[in-house]
Amino acid sequence: LFYFILFYFILFYFILFYFILFYFLYVRLNLRNFQLPHSQISLVPNEGLQVSISNAFAELDGNWRVKLRFLRQRGSFNLKLSHVYIKTILKLGRDASGKPTVDISACSTSISNVRVRFSGKLSWLYNLFRRTIESKLKKNLEGKVCGSLSSSVRRFLQPYLQTVPVTAKIDTTVGIDYSLTAPPVATAQFLNADLKGECFSLAQHTAIPFTPPALAFPPDHSRMVYFGVSSYFFNTASFAYHTAGALVFEITDSMIPKDIEFRLNTSTFAAFLPQLDEMYPNMPMKFRLSTPSAPFLSIGPDGVSLQPVVDIQAYAIYPNGSLAPLFLLSLTGNVSATADVRSGRMVGSLALGRMKLTLKHSDVGTGTFKVKMMQSIMNIVASSVLLPRLNERLGKGFPLPLPAQVQLSDLLVQFHENFLLFGANVHYQPRQGR
Ligand SMILES: *[C@@H]1O[C@H](CO)[C@@H](O)[C@H](O)[C@H]1NC(C)=O
Ligand SMILES: *[C@@H]1O[C@H](CO)[C@@H](O)[C@H](O)[C@H]1NC(C)=O
Numbered sequence: 001l002f003y004f005i006l007f008y009f010i011l012f013y014f015i016l017f018y019f020i021l022f023y024f025l026y027v028r029l030n031l032r033n034f035q036l037p038h039s040q041i042s043l044v045p046n047e048g049l050q051v052s053i054s055n056a057f058a059e060l061d062g063n064w065r066v067k068l069r070f071l072r073q074r075g076s077f078n079l080k081l082s083h084v085y086i087k088t089i090l091k092l093g094r095d096a097s098g099k100p101t102v103d104i105s106a107c108s109t110s111i112s113n114v115r116v117r118f119s120g121k122l123s124w125l126y127n128l129f130r131r132t133i134e135s136k137l138k139k140n141l142e143g144k145v146c147g148s149l150s151s152s153v154r155r156f157l158q159p160y161l162q163t164v165p166v167t168a169k170i171d172t173t174v175g176i177d178y179s180l181t182a183p184p185v186a187t188a189q190f191l192n193a194d195l196k197g198e199c200f201s202l203a204q205h206t207a208i209p210f211t212p213p214a215l216a217f218p219p220d221h222s223r224m225v226y227f228g229v230s231s232y233f234f235n236t237a238s239f240a241y242h243t244a245g246a247l248v249f250e251i252t253d254s255m256i257p258k259d260i261e262f263r264l265n266t267s268t269f270a271a272f273l274p275q276l277d278e279m280y281p282n283m284p285m286k287f288r289l290s291t292p293s294a295p296f297l298s299i300g301p302d303g304v305s306l307q308p309v310v311d312i313q314a315y316a317i318y319p320n321g322s323l324a325p326l327f328l329l330s331l332t333g334n335v336s337a338t339a340d341v342r343s344g345r346m347v348g349s350l351a352l353g354r355m356k357l358t359l360k361h362s363d364v365g366t367g368t369f370k371v372k373m374m375q376s377i378m379n380i381v382a383s384s385v386l387l388p389r390l391n392e393r394l395g396k397g398f399p400l401p402l403p404a405q406v407q408l409s410d411l412l413v414q415f416h417e418n419f420l421l422f423g424a425n426v427h428y429q430p431r432q433g434r
């Protein structure tokens with residue numbers, strides 16, 4: 001009878017225990033220790049990024065509490081998970097607005113070791129069922145990890161990517177659209193992302209009258225990151241500044257360096273146009289430079305070159321400040337450019353080649369106009385006034401789209417057909433202090 005009663009006693013507790021455990025057990029968990037000794041991101045061709053975490057360890061403390069009308073119990077437990085392996089594939093894509101998207105396309109988890117210890121009243125009883133609880137927990141956790149990873153990606157990573165801007169202002173006139181034109185593609189060596197790289201005028205969105213060229217990246221893999229800037233980027237920038245009316249530049253006498261033996265006035269130009277002395281004697285002058293069409297540059301293995309056409313309108317300035325138009329010249333020149341990266345910014349400089357000057361229109365008569373002689377003056381103006389100012393702006397550079405705290409090293413700059421290629425190794429440099 002004793003054994004019979006004992007048997008039923010144990011059976012009763014066994015049933016009660018399961019009942020309690022699965023229906024009336026309240027658990028509060030506290031993560032005490034968490035270690036990720038090995039995590040790795042690798043490329044899976046045509047799939048995306050594989051993130052694998054191996055040999056992770058977690059230790060949790062918890063309180064359990066059973067609250068029933070006839071039964072109130074509480075206690076604590078300690079849970080150790082070791083040899084945790086998680087492998088997921090992040091699939092990258094793009095949405096309709098060209099922003100990146102991310103989702104989990106595959107996930108697997110295995111937990112080799114789960115250990116649980118109960119303490120408190122009746123813990124001796126719960127500890128008897130440890131093995132059963134551990135194997136149930138193992139199955140349960142293995143099933144939950146992927147689910148909670150997926151929901152974290154959907155709840156946190158995806159909304160974060162949605163905040164990544166795909167347009168930015170370069171200055172007050174022009175913005176850049178760097179939205180994705182296609183989903184990022186993983187190959188065995190690289191993750192490739194095609195960005196639009198198109199500049200536009202902030203005031204008015206005008207359709208671009210040319211198409212982007214195809215880019216053929218060299219199969220070089222010695223640097224961690226390669227960044228190609230197509231001639232399309234520069235030409236849309238040029239088009240945007242031109243349509244916004246920003247490619248206008250005025251040259252006045254005060255801008256001519258003092259050490260140059262030449263003043264921008266009608267007495268100087270009377271040497272080429274004697275009638276200036278009669279019509280506008282001894283008056284200061286001003287040049288207004290503008291582009292009749294957006295300058296178009298081309299990039300080839302030898303470098304960057306452009307043949308800008310610049311209209312130069314000359315004025316005489318009356319004492320009351322109003323302008324008298326004198327003549328309109330057209331300047332065509334060969335300009336070459338170099339590019340480099342300094343402190344995370346793309347910088348450049350221009351060099352002038354031969355220039356050719358033609359007379360388009362004259363308000364002071366054309367008969368005695370000595371255009372050829374004026375060319376030497378224009379050479380001086382271009383090389384001493386225009387070029388230093390352009391190079392000063394290009395020297396300040398344009399920021400590369402780099403995340404904060406990322407440093408570049410082993411920089412490489414190459415010219416290829418239709419694009420500039422920058423390569424670099426990337427280092428993440430956590431902020432000092434704090
Ligand atoms: C005009 O320029 C000449 C030199 O090119 C100079 O001798 C003359 O003083 C200038 N006139 C004025 C009004 O600045
Ligand atoms: C400025 O002076 C010139 C010549 O004296 C004259 O023709 C012109 O009308 C004046 N302009 C203004 C705005 O007063």
Ligand SMILES: *[C@@H]1O[C@H](CO)[C@@H](O)[C@H](O)[C@H]1NC(C)=O
Nearest residue numbers: 307332333334353354355356
């Ligand atoms: C600019 O260069 C091109 C080709 O290199 C040449 O045909 C053209 O004559 C040059 N223009 C000037 C103004 O020198």
